[in-house]
Amino acid sequence: MDAIGFKFILFMITALVVIVSSVLMATRKNPIHSALWMIVTFFAMAVIYLLLNAQFIAVAQVMVYAGAIMMLILFVIMMVNMDKGDEKKTTKAPWSFGKKMAAALLMVILLVELLFGALFYRMTARVGDYPADAVAAVGNAKTVGALLYGQYLFPFEVASILLLIGIVGAVVIAKRNK
Amino acid sequence: MFQEIPSGLCLVLSGIIFSIGAIGAITRRNVIVIFMCIELMLNAVNLAFIASGNAFSSMDGAVFVFFIMTVAAVEAAVGLAIFVMVFRLQGTVNADEVNLLKG
Missing domain, CATH: 1.20.120.1200 (NADH-ubiquinone/plastoquinone oxidoreductase chain 6, subunit NuoJ)
Structure with a gap:
């Protein structure tokens, strides 16, 4: 093969x-x-x-x-x-047949739309500066790291603040009240 | 060198996974399963980013996926803390039974 x-x-x-x-x-x-x-x-x-x-x-x-x-x-x-x-023991009534069919139809439309876009939309963009061979010569992690600490430094810092807020927020929300 | 996988196939796979996630998020009632379906949809978007980045020999796709992963991790931490809190207050994680805001 x-x-x-x-x-x-x-x-x-x-x-x-x-x-x-x-x-x-x-x-x-x-x-x-x-x-x-x-x-x-x-x-x-x-x-x-x-x-x-x-x-x-x-x-x-x-x-x-x-x-x-x-x-x-x-x-x-x-x-x-x-x-x-448990979803079986809910007090609410299960979905009616019409509601189920409407949801299924909606999902089929979504799937067809996505597949249509994926198959028939011709993407046009400027070819970037990182062909697979050149990246493999330097190393993938090294290339991503150079981009993160170079061109995308500000979003990277914002992401770190977001993580900090996430940690503090999770602790504050889940803390058991005395 | 190995031949590349056609990017159209990856985008089709991404669309299928996104649809599965959307179906799950709409039809399931357990909030934790809904949350996992949302993670699945995020993953489908990640796959689309990586596939297009690979097709255009660009590294931006990988960088965007990195940020999406960061946001997903924060979302998981805060969201699951909220689920634990809702379970303590309401005694259930069924999305239909949660009616804290109802007067």
């Missing part, structure tokens, strides 16, 4: 894994099962990022999403009592 086919086949398999695991994530009744399928989705997305020459983002995906965010979500799922949030 030649190298061209290998990358494409790997992409197709990973894309299938992403779609199947995200459908399972959205449909499982048990939130913990949802969270575990979400982790599978995130890892498969990291593989796709690797195939698209974004090594730094792939590692950040595994560390931030699959590591930090999903761990936080699993903690909260285990902290709150899920029996009381």
